[in-house]
Amino acid sequence: MYKIKTLNNISASGLSRLPSERYEIVDELEQADAVLVRSADMHPIELPKSVIAVGRAGAGTNNIPVAKLSKQGVVVFNAPGANxxxxxxxxxxxxxxxxxxxxxxxxxxxxxxxxxxxxxxxxxxxxxxxxxxxxxxxxxxxxxxxxxxxxxxxxxxxxxxxxxxxxxxxxxxxxxxxxxxxxxxxxxxxxxxxxxxxxxxxxxxxxxxxxxxxxxxxxxxxxxxxxxxxxxxxxxxxxxxxxxxxxxxxxxxxxxxxxxxxxxxxxLPHLGASTHEAEENCAVMVADQVRDYLENGNIANSVNFPSTRMARGARSRICVANLNKPNMIGQLTHVLGVHGINIAQMHNASKGENAYNLVDVDDEVGIELLTELRGIDGVLSVRLV
The missing domain is CATH 3.40.50.720 (NAD(P)-binding Rossmann-like Domain)
Structure with a gap:
């Protein structure tokens, strides 16, 4: 079950997009896989390693330490256009x-x-x-x-x-x-x-x-x-x-x-997005994006990683966030080859200093392979979905 921590009141319309049989809204940040936030200042907050995504129910992300989270491989989403x-x-x-x-x-x-x-x-x-x-x-x-x-x-x-x-x-x-x-x-x-x-x-x-x-x-x-x-x-x-x-x-x-x-x-007292409709639109949009990332590894409307979407087409999916530098794909595929893993399909994209890979494979993926991928210089995060 995925665990979500909310730092502000998030519209019920947004939270309803996270089915209760797969998602739990938790009280403690240490338990969370993802954070949903509106205006709360996240700069002084140290996120636990369990958090892999932050969803901002709005457009601006000045209240989020994006550069710091990028180095940890945490994907930061926003909701452009929803308000x-x-x-x-x-x-x-x-x-x-x-x-x-x-x-x-x-x-x-x-x-x-x-x-x-x-x-x-x-x-x-x-x-x-x-x-x-x-x-x-x-x-x-x-x-x-x-x-x-x-x-x-x-x-x-x-x-x-x-x-x-x-x-x-x-x-x-x-x-x-x-x-x-x-x-x-x-x-x-x-x-x-x-x-x-x-x-x-x-x-x-x-x-x-x-x-x-x-x-x-x-x-x-x-x-x-x-x-x-x-x-x-x-x-x-x-x-x-x-x-x-x-x-x-x-x-x-x-x-x-x-x-x-x-x-x-x-x-005016910061009323730009203060309508019931805008709050609902932002919450729904960012909840859908965070859910698709947690469940499928897809990225849409991230401020720090590239938009990357690929239909599921194999037994296992590996998601790799890394620095955008030469030979990263070569190193990733080399490790998979050494372990005898066949790539069914792969999507790579970059955005500024960061890159992201979706790799669907035909075989079962073990912890040893994931550990070896995480050890590649320049890799920020690796997970299996």
Missing amino acids: ANAVKELVLASMLISARNLHDALSFVSGLTADHMEETIEAQKKRFVGNELSGRTLGVVGLGAIGVRVANAARALGMRVIGFDPHMTVEGAWALSSDVIKASGLNELFASSDFISFHVPLLEGTRGLFNTAALSVVKSGVTLMNFSRDGIIDPEALKQGLNDGRIGRYVSDFPKADLIKHPRVIA
Whole structure:
């Protein structure tokens, strides 16, 4: 029986994908084969050797020590796109709130008293005159699962959309509306947009992606929307732009103590994926992926190992995670040959520094063979499924 440890409340819809006759949700981490997590910080946690998979019920994995787990051969899964619709709808809401000055208008009305309320509203409502979205330009930085949906939805509202993503996938290109303009660089997007929405992971190359240099080229009064990750927008550039009016509004899902009272800032309490539907979608997606890995060794949507899938076609299956370096396959097949093991089928794939192998064999596999495979320099993990 496989044992699963949950570090957060995982949707029952997800846990129901793990049949009770084969899976048990355990209280102690030391008992676990896999961990399911949402937002809990796993960096200070030492995982026992029994854990071979971590499933993040969401897209980002900043709360997981991915590099450390990779060295241990632990596969880290996420759920890209499962919360895409939820984030898309929040971006659209943010544009409407900003364009129509709804945040200020709501605050105004909530402060009224019954005395002369109608007269006060009629006298003051012109303070909150806004703009329509149709005809305005939205810049989308990052055209992954969320960015594509945001771009397409904005086009449906009559907006002009310009996008930038140098690493766009073929699947993303197929899904993106043909009316979306492809920017040649970020400066072109920054200079053309009335609204800018960020949908990129927080990496060394994206930290401070919007900085003082970007601030010098943006349209005056631009609305920035950050539902991606804190750190994408440089804090000093943000403060400077807010104070001098070059940034007309900043809508963020990551509140900062020094900005939440700023009149141009609308801060939300990390609501991007906070819908019942998104939580269920993420939990179901990651539970299915972890189950397929535990039972069949298949990998889909891993952030540290390559997608690898192969139909079962022999008596035994050996799963090998290793460093991506020369002669690894040769060494693996040599050991199998020495033990007289015939390979029925094999699939190898690599991703960055790591590689993964599925090897189906016609013979029974003993502990001695597995031990010898684990002893190969560069092998991170070996298991029999």
